[in-house]
Amino acid sequence: MLADRVSLGMSEATVIDQSRDGRVQRFHEQILPHLTPLYRAALRLVSTSADAEDLVQETCLRAFQALDQLKDPAAAKAWVFAVLRSVSLRHFEREAGSIVAPVELSEARPLPQAPSFTNAAADSPLQRALIEEVRAATLRLPRPYREAIVMAHVAGFSYREMSQILEIPVGTVMSRLFRARRMLRDALSDTAPAPSKLVS
Amino acid sequence: MTCREVRRGLDLYLDDELTVLEASRVQQHLDRCDGCRKTMQVQVSLHGMLTADAIRDEAPARLRERILERVAKESPKRAAWLRHLIVSAALAFLVCGILLDSDTSGPPVVPLATDAVAWHMDSRGPPHELELSAADPARLAGWMKERLGMVPDFPANGVRGDRMLGARVTVLATYRAAQLVYAGTDEPVSLFIMPRPFPPPPNAPERVVEGVDVYPVRLGEIGVVWWNDGGHLYLIAARASEADALAFAALCVRNSRMKQGTHGPRSARPAIRSTHQVVFPGVIRAQGSS
Numbered sequence: 272m273l274a275d276r277v278s279l280g281m282s283e284a285t286v287i288d289q290s291r292d293g294r295v296q297r298f299h300e301q302i303l304p305h306l307t308p309l310y311r312a313a314l315r316l317v318s319t320s321a322d323a324e325d326l327v328q329e330t331c332l333r334a335f336q337a338l339d340q341l342k343d344p345a346a347a348k349a350w351v352f353a354v355l356r357s358v359s360l361r362h363f364e365r366e367a368g369s370i371v372a373p374v375e376l377s378e379a380r381p382l383p384q385a386p387s388f389t390n391a392a393a394d395s396p397l398q399r400a401l402i403e404e405v406r407a408a409t410l411r412l413p414r415p416y417r418e419a420i421v422m423a424h425v426a427g428f429s430y431r432e433m434s435q436i437l438e439i440p441v442g443t444v445m446s447r448l449f450r451a452r453r454m455l456r457d458a459l460s461d462t463a464p465a466p467s468k469l470v471s
Numbered sequence: 472m473t474c475r476e477v478r479r480g481l482d483l484y485l486d487d488e489l490t491v492l493e494a495s496r497v498q499q500h501l502d503r504c505d506g507c508r509k510t511m512q513v514q515v516s517l518h519g520m521l522t523a524d525a526i527r528d529e530a531p532a533r534l535r536e537r538i539l540e541r542v543a544k545e546s547p548k549r550a551a552w553l554r555h556l557i558v559s560a561a562l563a564f565l566v567c568g569i570l571l572d573s574d575t576s577g578p579p580v581v582p583l584a585t586d587a588v589a590w591h592m593d594s595r596g597p598p599h600e601l602e603l604s605a606a607d608p609a610r611l612a613g614w615m616k617e618r619l620g621m622v623p624d625f626p627a628n629g630v631r632g633d634r635m636l637g638a639r640v641t642v643l644a645t646y647r648a649a650q651l652v653y654a655g656t657d658e659p660v661s662l663f664i665m666p667r668p669f670p671p672p673p674n675a676p677e678r679v680v681e682g683v684d685v686y687p688v689r690l691g692e693i694g695v696v697w698w699n700d701g702g703h704l705y706l707i708a709a710r711a712s713e714a715d716a717l718a719f720a721a722l723c724v725r726n727s728r729m730k731q732g733t734h735g736p737r738s739a740r741p742a743i744r745s746t747h748q749v750v751f752p753g754v755i756r757a758q759g760s761s
Contacts, residue, residue, distance in 0.1 A: 298542060303535070310530035324534050331538045335545060336593065340642055357640065361602050402527070405520045423486065424521040430488055438618070449482055456517060 298335050301347040306331070308348070309355055312425045315409050316359050316417060326362060330355040352426055353436045356418065363414055401459075408458035416451035423448055472500045477507050481514050583644040583669065583706070584688045584695045590641045591661040591693065591708035594652055601637035601652060611638055615649050621666035623703045624727040629653040629660055630718050643706070658710040660719060665704040669697065680717055681724040687713050696720050700727055 309330060313323035334341075334354050341350050409420055415437075422433045434441045472480075477500045483489050484497045501508050594601065603614045608627045616622050618640055628634060633653040641650045641663065648665035671677070675686045685698040694716040697706035700723075707719050 295542065303538075306535060306538075307528075307530040310534065311525060311528050314528055324531065324537075327530070327534060328538055328541065332541050332545065335542050357602065364603065398523070402520055402524045405524045409521075409524075420521065424518070425525040430486070445482070448486075452482065452514070452517060455521075456513070459517070459520075 294338050297338055301344050302331060302334050302351055305348050305351055308426055312355060312421045315421045315425055318410055326359055330358045333358060349432050349436055356436055404459055408455050412451055412454055416447055416454060419447040420451045472496050474504060474507050478510055481511055485514055485518050584690060586643045587663055587695055587706050587708045588690045588693045590650055594661060602639035604637040606635045619647060619649055619666055623664045624730045625651060626722050626726040630722050660709040663706040668699040668702060669704040678717060680721045683724050685720050
């Protein structure tokens with residue numbers, strides 16, 4: 272307790288130094304390991320790598336400033352992604368005039384039979400092209416749906432964690448994911464190469 | 472399970488959100504139903520592409536370096552106000568005699584006040600640091616409803632007609648609160664609003680402003696005044712005298728009463744603009760006086 276520190280005669284400078292060093296160490300241990308997931312998520316929330324880097328940098332700085340609020344180190348990833356979400360909302364606020372128009376929702380249509388991605392490898396040019404299409408289609412989603420896709424597929428959060436990060440009920444998480452995936456299927460079925468071309 | 476049930480649950484199945492038993496039942500259905508299996512293959516393909524896309528891209532080394540540089544620069548700046556905060560909080564302990572481990576039913580008051588002071592001092596930077604940069608009360612009200620699920624009354628301007636700079640979500644004593652920042656004459660004024668009341672600790676210094684009990688605390692140069700109104704906690708933090716902080720509290724209370732008394736339902740009421748004239752509270756008295 273602060274009063275204890277003062278009453279024990281610990282110098283003010285020592286208290287400050289210990290507090291600062293401890294925060295820096297915690298930042299290295301609890302926040303920096305999530306840098307790449309944060310960057311991957313940011314790349315899918317904003318359209319350019321420069322914006323993504325700015326978003327992540329501001330997120331990390333804010334996380335550092337507020338690190339004392341993180342009580343449970345096990346929750347560090349969800350916590351810092353909540354910070355990212357907050358920072359990204361401000362970004363969208365500033366860029367409000369340039370947000371891409373929402374994708375219209377239509378009846379579900381099947382995707383072309385794509386090569387297997389279950390091993391998460393993109394070996395051929397066609398596979399890489401298709402993945403580029405996925406990225407582009409994700410970026411065209413309206414923000415709430417894009418957030419849901421990013422939190423589920425890029426960050427790998429559960430519905431409950433997403434509910435806390437996005438500050439919406441679990442049922443809304445499920446419906447947003449459902450609609451987002453339908454929009455992606457629609458977008459990809461319009462742009463993906465013909466099935467026969469994908470057999471490499 | 473029916474095909475309809477299985478197809479509705481495919482997302483949950485692929486997202487690992489089903490129990491073992493539920494997943495087993497879906498799998499059994501898929502084993503014997505070609506139609507559902509084809510539907511699932513489409514879903515699997517999309518999941519696979521999203522996963523393949525998700526694992527690309529590594530954070531650039533320069534980004535990590537930039538962040539560490541900023542953190543290194545941030546520390547001394549942070550330390551300056553943290554030093555102020557530590558000394559102020561220690562003084563608050565001594566002067567106010569408020570214990571952290573009080574047996575009140577709500578969160579302790581010192582973290583409430585110190586958190587508010589920390590957020591207030593942290594917000595004295597450029598306006599773009601705020602989550603919402605807006606002076607429009609209607610827009611601000613919509614933001615608070617969306618972000619915190621509350622529709623509180625708040626003045627559109629400060630005591631001297633200070634304009635609203637914007638707002639952000641903060642955390643006071645573990646509870647989320649909105650911080651509204653007004654441009655003061657010399658220093659900004661923060662009005663925190665929390666969507667829940669906050670019971671006062673025993674023996675807390677008390678004033679009565681416009682018929683409402685308010686609780687002033689001073690942490691160093693920062694004056695804090697808080698009170699409960701309409702199911703919300705209101706808290707002002709500013710580098711100001713107690714009289715000025717109480718004047719702002721009075722403005723807030725009068726603003727709430729005016730809206731509640733002369734307008735329709737809270738959600739339908741337009742925000743009003745205060746006068747630019749300095750108006751001090753009509754009644755300020757110490758606890759126990761008449």
